[in-house]
Amino acid sequence: MTENIPLTGGRQDFLDNGQWHLAVDISRHGFGAWLLPDESLSASPRIISRIEWQPTEEGLLRRIEDTVYDNPTVLDDYSADIIVESDRQLWLPASLYPTDDDCADAYVSVYGGDILDVMVNDLRNEKCAFMLTPGLKSFMQRSFPGARIWSQQALLLEASSQPHESFKGLLDIRQSSFDLILFRRGELLSASTHLWKTDTDIAYILLNILQTYDAQATETEIVFSGIRDVRQSLGKTLLPYFKTISQKNHDLDGKEIPTAVYLAINRKKKYAYHTR
Numbered sequence: 001m002t003e004n005i006p007l008t009g010g011r012q013d014f015l016d017n018g019q020w021h022l023a024v025d026i027s028r029h030g031f032g033a034w035l036l037p038d039e040s041l042s043a044s045p046r047i048i049s050r051i052e053w054q055p056t057e058e059g060l061l062r063r064i065e066d067t068v069y070d071n072p073t074v075l076d077d078y079s080a081d082i083i084v085e086s087d088r089q090l091w092l093p094a095s096l097y098p099t100d101d102d103c104a105d106a107y108v109s110v111y112g113g114d115i116l117d118v119m120v121n122d123l124r125n126e127k128c129a130f131m132l133t134p135g136l137k138s139f140m141q142r143s144f145p146g147a148r149i150w151s152q153q154a155l156l157l158e159a160s161s162q163p164h165e166s167f168k169g170l171l172d173i174r175q176s177s178f179d180l181i182l183f184r185r186g187e188l189l190s191a192s193t194h195l196w197k198t199d200t201d202i203a204y205i206l207l208n209i210l211q212t213y214d215a216q217a218t219e220t221e222i223v224f225s226g227i228r229d230v231r232q233s234l235g236k237t238l239l240p241y242f243k244t245i246s247q248k249n250h251d252l253d254g255k256e257i258p259t260a261v262y263l264a265i266n267r268k269k270k271y272a273y274h275t276r
Contacts, residue, residue, distance in 0.1 A: 017077045020038065022034070025257075034257070034261070035048060035073070045253050049071045049074075064133075068143055081147065082148065085152045085174065086130040086132045089153050090130070091126055091127070091128055094124065126157070156179055156191075157188065168220065169182045170222075172224075175227070176197070177196065180206060182209060182215070202230075202234055221244045221246075222246075250262035
């Protein structure tokens with residue numbers, strides 16, 4: 001599916017780059033880009049492009065490059081958040097892995113690849129090393145100089161790490177995969193990505209991970225986000241078994257957007273933790 005939305009009035013209307021912010025979402029499944037107006041503007045957010053493709057490693061970088069070049073607006077000099085939806089992420093304690101090079105070395109020792117392709121998010125106590133496809137990091141550094149580059153899990157963790165009394169989980173459902181972030185009294189226990197085909201797959205994996213960490217469902221708060229119909233159905237099924245289940249709707253001008261994109265464009269601009 002391709003959704004290219006003409007920018008009313010043409011690109012000239014968006015040349016005041018300081019009044020617009022760019023958000024880009026890149027995954028094995030597709031590409032999305034949005035322009036967000038400054039609060040001083042009486043303007044609505046604009047969809048630049050939403051494109052979906054069949055997930056594959058072969059040719060992925062070329063697809064991403066072609067999509068960016070086909071949408072030259074994204075290459076203008078906007079402040080930007082780039083979200084890379086990766087299913088290969090490695091969380092490390094910052095005290096043991098103080099530098100990005102340390103994190104990249106650890107990532108390559110687990111997943112293989114080239115350390116030059118590994119990106120790192122720094123969240124004070126933890127660091128998240130990740131990559132999507134070879135060459136993507138250097139392409140983004142050339143195409144989006146100065147942009148904040150995020151893994152989707154880093155944004156989920158940052159948004160959900162407030163102190164609480166017992167166990168808390170954030171489960172974000174995307175096309176064919178979901179992320180689960182699990183905390184105990186505000187401390188990170190687990191951050192993982194899993195494949196799914198049915199609601200039952202998600203429920204089974206969730207309950208299995210809770211059992212692994214001796215977390216009773218009746219003591220666990222769960223927050224669902226992501227694909228609306230799936231999470232709502234799953235929430236109704238699991239509600240009797242959990243302490244609480246809540247749902248997060250992430251819309252932009254009435255249209256559902258990826259959770260990580262929503263978190264990136266709504267976080268405080270002064271918050272400075274990001275990938276170098």
